[in-house]
Amino acid sequence: MFQLRFLISILTGWTIWILVHIIYLLQNNVPADIAFADASIFATVLAFAAWSLLITLKYYKPDSRKIIEMLGWSSILSWAVLQIHQVVIKLIIPIEYRILEQSSNGKLVLAIATFLVLTIIILVNWIVQNNTERKETFKRNEQAEKLKKEAELLNLRLQLQPHFLFNSLNSINALIPYNPAEAQKMLQLLSEFLRGTIRKDNDALIDFEEEIKHLNLYLNIEKVRFDHRLNIELNIDETTKNCKIPPLILQPLVENAIKFGIYGTLGAVTINIHAQLNGNNLKIEIKNPFDKNDKSAFTGTGFGLDAVKKRLQLIYGSINLINTSEQEEIFTVQLLIPQSK
Amino acid sequence: MITALLIDDEPLARRALKEYLKTSVDIEIIAECNDGFEGLRAIQKHQPQLIFLDIQMPKINGFEMLELVEQPIGVIFTTAFDEFALKAFEAGAVDYLLKPFSKERLEKALEKFRNANAPTENEKVKKTLEFASQENNESNRIVVKNGAEIKIIAVSDIHYIEAYDDYVKIHTKAGMSLKKQTLQFYENSLNPSQFVRIHRSYLLNITEITKIELVEKDQHIAILKNNQKLPLSRSGYLKLKETLGV
Known part of the structure; x- marks a missing residue:
């Protein structure tokens, strides 16, 4: 739409230009056919100059401080247009009708008009370009901001399962009257855990040891909540201590496993977490029991898994870092975290 | 005397509730249950007037358990958080308590039950469930009872x-x-x-x-x-x- 309007206004301007030129020549007693030829030639040369100017401006974008330079451009171009016109005129138009050669006034008017047209083209082009650029930058910023917020929200949602938070607070509430010391301990665990989840830099890698420490805070809270129904077997190889891992990767997966195990089966549940160095990868396995006869238990457990998968993909650019498998009544999530040498 | 049943899979959650109920002299806790299956058995056995029911529990959740209860019964839901809870409870239960709740809030719920003294009507329970299953996108199973056997x-x-x-x-x-x-x-x-x-x-x-x-x-x-x-x-x-x- 904008382009069509642009084209129409250019064509209109061009036609008016030719008409004015013709009328001026006719008033100076030039025959109609010659006036038409003269005006057309001039307008064509001008159009060609304008076109080449637009092409140039597409690639070279002058900023506002170069206004003098731009004015210089249009004057040089105007001069060139007039020169080319004169050369062509000399070739095809009889000398008595070369009005411009005889009238310095007309020459000046024509030069100024050409200069104005070219300057206007430069200015309009500059304004339009500036505007779209500003709009694009704005849009890009907006999009980046949105993505960032979404990521933060996802992270929060992941870490702060409301069920977990409120049930933990409820456990503390229960402990207060008969075991205040235990209540205090649990409140401290919960605080420390929450502090860990709202760390500022989510992309910087941390030591695996630190990640396990954070995971242990979470596990200790869950053990209080579920009491003897929940057993945790933590098997962390000594060599993995200094491995690097993105923060807050493990906890959502373990939370998934606990939920899957606790709410998917009856009776005591053992969650097994095993980590070892496997070549150039830190290999972590999280196992939980499930009821293989209850298909309905499978759906609705993928949220944490998918989110972690996405995060690892963004960080490492590889899609095969998380794998799941089922064997007998055990569900396993295997995680590979690449280590740089 | 009002006979009551606690159904919650977290021992501490039951403990908190028991602690609060100590001073409510007209409430007698006749049993505690770890999950919906135990809950159903205990309801059958003890025929309580009132149950305190958690929602997220092993295997079958509180709603699914309630669906299998045949006799009219008063229900006070106790839950930590549920996206669909508020709407659902408004339709059917005596009351709902969001954990952790205060003793005063529990007192209010009990007062409601004593005043109404009417068990939650089946019609209302049904409505609750309808709300619940509409709101709960994870409704991917149906729980049925064949005699004593519960099937998912x-x-x-x-x-x-x-x-x-x-x-x-x-x-x-x-x-x-x-x-x-x-x-x-x-x-x-x-x-x-x-x-x-x-x-x-x-x-x-x-x-x-x-x-x-x-x-x-x-x-x-x-x-x-x-x-x-x-x-x-x-x-x-x-x-x-x-x-x-x-």
Whole structure:
């Protein structure tokens, strides 16, 4: 739409230009056919100059401080247009009708008009370009901001399962009257855990040891909540201590496993977490029991898994870092975290 | 004396509730249960007037358990957080308590129960469940009771559901289960791109269809993978065609 309007206004301007030129020549007693030829030639040369100017401006974008330079451009171009016109005129138009050669006034008017047209083209082009650029930058910023917020929200949602938070607070509430010391301990665990989840830099890698420490805070809270129904077997190889891992990767997966195990089966549940160095990868396995006869238990457990998968993909650019498998009544999530040498 | 039952899978949550209830002299706690199965057994055995019911519990959740309770019973939900909880509870339960709740808040709920002194009507429970299953996108199973046995049927295992008086017959590969519910309810709550009401009496899982046949003018039947034949009403035939995209 904008382009069509642009084209129409250019064509209109061009036609008016030719008409004015013709009328001026006719008033100076030039025959109609010659006036038409003269005006057309001039307008064509001008159009060609304008076109080449637009092409140039597409690639070279002058900023506002170069206004003098731009004015210089249009004057040089105007001069060139007039020169080319004169050369062509000399070739095809009889000398008595070369009005411009005889009238310095007309020459000046024509030069100024050409200069104005070219300057206007430069200015309009500059304004339009500036505007779209500003709009694009704005849009890009907006999009980046949105993505960032979404990521933060996802992270929060992941870490702060409301069920977990409120049930933990409820456990503390229960402990207060008969075991205040235990209540205090649990409140401290919960605080420390929450502090860990709202760390500022989510992309910087941390030591695996630190990640396990954070995971242990979470596990200790869950053990209080579920009491003897929940057993945790933590098997962390000594060599993995200094491995690097993105923060807050493990906890959502373990939370998934606990939920899957606790709410998917009856009776005591053992969650097994095993980590070892496997070549150039830190290999972590999280196992939980499930009821293989209850298909309905499978759906609705993928949220944490998918989110972690996405995060690892963004960080490492590889899609095969998380794998799941089922064997007998055990569900396993295997995680590979690449280590740089 | 009001006989009450605590059903919650977290021991500390039950402990907090018990602690609060100590001073309510007219409440007698007759049993504590770890999950919905124990809950159902205890309800059968003790016939309590009031139950305190958690929602997220092992195997079957609080709503699903309540669906299997036949007698009228007062329900106070106690839950940490549920996206659909507020709406659902407003429709049916005596009250709902968001954990951790205060003793005063519990007192208020009990007062409500004493005043109404009416057990939650079945009609209301049904409404609650309808809300719950509409709001709960993860409704991917149906819990049924055959005598003493409780079965969890995955929705994907259902071949079709048949209207049967006040009940529905849920047909699966493993056989048929009865459930006190309307066909309309399942038509509304199950995924409409998978379950199509092909007839006044039938709601069909379309992944089970192998063929649609014309038996006489304007009369179609659907043939299932197990060679069973189900009649299609005229509007049912059109709906099925639309859902299958043919």
